Amino acid sequence: MLGTLNTRVMLEYLPELLQGLQATLLLSVSGFAGAMLIGIIACALTIQPLRWPRAIVIAYVDIIRATPLLAQLYFLYFGLPRIGILIPEFHIGIIALALNSGAYVAEIIRSGILSIQRGQVEAGISTGLSYLQRMRHIVLPQALRPTVSPLIGQAIVLVKDSSLLSLISVVELTRAGQRIANERFMPFEGLVATATAYLAIYFLLKFLAELWSRHNSLPDRA
Amino acid sequence: MLLTHLERVLNYWPMLLRGVGTTVGISLASLLIGVALGFAFGIIRTGSNRWLSRALGLYIDIFRGTPFLVQLFMVFFILPSFGLELSAFTAGVVAMSNMAACFIGEIVASGIRAVPAGQTEAAMATGMSRAQQLRLVILPQAVRIVTPALVGQFVLLIKDSSVVSAIGLFDLTRSGWIIVQNVPNGLIVFGLVGLCYLVICYPLIFSARRMERRAQAPVL
Numbered sequence: 001m002l003g004t005l006n007t008r009v010m011l012e013y014l015p016e017l018l019q020g021l022q023a024t025l026l027l028s029v030s031g032f033a034g035a036m037l038i039g040i041i042a043c044a045l046t047i048q049p050l051r052w053p054r055a056i057v058i059a060y061v062d063i064i065r066a067t068p069l070l071a072q073l074y075f076l077y078f079g080l081p082r083i084g085i086l087i088p089e090f091h092i093g094i095i096a097l098a099l100n101s102g103a104y105v106a107e108i109i110r111s112g113i114l115s116i117q118r119g120q121v122e123a124g125i126s127t128g129l130s131y132l133q134r135m136r137h138i139v140l141p142q143a144l145r146p147t148v149s150p151l152i153g154q155a156i157v158l159v160k161d162s163s164l165l166s167l168i169s170v171v172e173l174t175r176a177g178q179r180i181a182n183e184r185f186m187p188f189e190g191l192v193a194t195a196t197a198y199l200a201i202y203f204l205l206k207f208l209a210e211l212w213s214r215h216n217s218l219p220d221r222a
Numbered sequence: 223m224l225l226t227h228l229e230r231v232l233n234y235w236p237m238l239l240r241g242v243g244t245t246v247g248i249s250l251a252s253l254l255i256g257v258a259l260g261f262a263f264g265i266i267r268t269g270s271n272r273w274l275s276r277a278l279g280l281y282i283d284i285f286r287g288t289p290f291l292v293q294l295f296m297v298f299f300i301l302p303s304f305g306l307e308l309s310a311f312t313a314g315v316v317a318m319s320n321m322a323a324c325f326i327g328e329i330v331a332s333g334i335r336a337v338p339a340g341q342t343e344a345a346m347a348t349g350m351s352r353a354q355q356l357r358l359v360i361l362p363q364a365v366r367i368v369t370p371a372l373v374g375q376f377v378l379l380i381k382d383s384s385v386v387s388a389i390g391l392f393d394l395t396r397s398g399w400i401i402v403q404n405v406p407n408g409l410i411v412f413g414l415v416g417l418c419y420l421v422i423c424y425p426l427i428f429s430a431r432r433m434e435r436r437a438q439a440p441v442l
Contacts, residue, residue: 062424062427063416063420065377065423065427066377066419066420066423066424066427067381067416067419067420067423068380068381068382068383068384068385068395068419069381069384070384070385070387070395071384071394071395071398071412071415071416071419072412072416074395074398074399074402074408074412074415075408075409075412075413075415075416076408077408078402078406078407078408078409078411078412079407079408079409079412079413080408081408082406082407082408082409083409156287160287160288160289160290161289162289163289163291163292164289164291164385166291167291167388174289174291174292177292181299187295187299187300188299188300188303191292191295191296191299191300194292195284195288195292195296198287198288198289198292199283199284199287199288201287202283202286202287202288203283203287206283206287
């Protein structure tokens with residue numbers, strides 16, 4: 001009977017589950033750091049005047065957005081060895097997560113920068129600020145503020161997406177939960193433990209996003 | 223080498239086509255159910271019954287906060303032990319439409335909240351019932367507000383459908399996975415798989431972008 005939860009088994013597997021949680025956190029943090037790096041570079045390339053880099057970035061963003069992460073993951077997993085790149089699944093997972101979320105981060109930051117009104121930059125020019133000064137004191141502070149909440153949202157997506165890495169046999173939270181299913185034939189216990197851990201991360205990030213927007217929401221929404 | 227691989231992969235095109243069929247089929251089925259349920263969720267979320275709204279909010283959070291893979295395993299492996307034996311396809315549709323409903327529910331709720339309160343008050347003043355207010359005044363405006371977001375959600379749904387390959391459903395991703403066992407060139411095989419997804423998703427992304435631009439146009 002699976003209707004009742006066998007908490008004893010869940011406790012017994014606590015070390016494995018915690019290890020899985022640790023791996024999920026490590027994957028998510030490094031994946032998100034990579035995504036931020038890719039996103040900022042990609043965004044910088046789309047708002048500069050040269051045409052070719054811009055076209056490449058737009059193609060990259062569109063391809064990522066139009067294909068599922070799992071297909072991208074398999075592309076790297078089955079494709080990289082083909083061209084002689086042999087790296088552990090764990091690293092392939094981080095690369096896939098970073099490449100995938102990087103496209104979304106680029107879009108988020110770009111929409112932040114585009115939301116700045118032209119007059120702001122013009123005012124900066126007319127008061128004699130240099131390009132770097134305008135970026136630092138006028139553009140970036142205003143551009144980055146509206147990106148924080150969507151970026152946290154993207155972080156939530158990334159944490160959930162990292163569960164797909166269990167399909168290329170990376171041992172993380174989902175995979176750790178499956179061990180309870182495979183070794184003790186208790187899929188319910190494994191999945192409940194896994195889901196609880198993911199939910200804890202989700203509610204924490206959601207709380208941070210709410211806290212941030214409560215203290216930093218722009219007053220002028222007229 | 224590259225060309226022979228490409229040729230060998232192209233021999234498997236019936237398999238890819240079958241995968242496209244499953245992906246489109248399962249996405250459409252869960253899209254229809256997800257939209258219907260999602261609108262119901264959105265209406266309840268913004269309704270006057272606070273406790274019902276809160277309970278539903280928690281339910282939605284649970285499915286927005288856990289990976290789809292975990293939800294899919296729940297439906298496929300756990301429901302049978304409660305006496306609900308589901309085929310892989312049905313399990314996929316159930317998990318996908320439930321998740322879609324949760325995301326669409328929040329989108330619809332935000333759309334309903336974005337309709338100015340004066341509209342509801344005016345509808346009330348003309349003596350409309352709650353159902354009439356929703357059907358004739360609020361929802362038509364809310365739908366217009368949320369359409370771009372909804373189309374974006376459809377794209378996410380199609381992409382999430384790739385996860386059902388994990389329970390053995392023969393979708394586009396699964397077909398690629400099987401082909402790559404026979405033609406060991408992941409770049410070509412999953413390049414083609416990606417191309418198929420691109421063909422399915424890109425028109426939706428494109429139209430969502432156009433709608434967004436049109437919706438923004440008068441404001442700017």
